[in-house]
Amino acid sequence: LAAAGIPxxxxxxxxxxxxQRLFDMIPRLRGLFLTVIDGSMVxxxxxxxxxxxxAAREIGMEPERCVVFEDSLQGLxxxxxxxxxxxxxxxTYPVSRVEPLSDVVISSWQELPLERLVELMS
Structure with missing residues (x-):
């Protein structure tokens, strides 16, 4: 996403x-995001x-121009x-549980190429 100029x-x-424990375990993870909003910040x-x-405000986007990726029902x-x-x-959940709360459903990142993601943001 960063290489494509997508915040x-x-x-x-x-x-x-x-x-912080997760970022210590996977040091490059933090650098993949412009901002991290954790539970203590809301x-x-x-x-x-x-x-x-x-998060949308902090990356300078309107929520309507953002794409949320989620696997939890609360997050969806x-x-x-x-x-x-x-x-x-x-x-985490089968398509039948995820689909009613989603615009698009995938079971793998490979199912959503960058071009399609950009379309979803338009």
């Missing part, structure tokens, strides 16, 4: 301590859209409520 953010319900957790709306609902296009990952 990205990570929005998680995990707290800052848990995220008043309302998912399914409230606050985290996604804040939050993405939908933010006004973003929602790509549901059918990895």
């Amino acid at each position: 990205s953010a990570l929005v998680t319900s995990s707290d800052a301590v848990k995220m 008043t309302h957790s998912k399914p409230h859209p606050e985290g996604y709306c804040r 609902a939050a993405g939908r409520a933010s006004g973003a296009t929602v790509v549901g990952l059918a990895t």
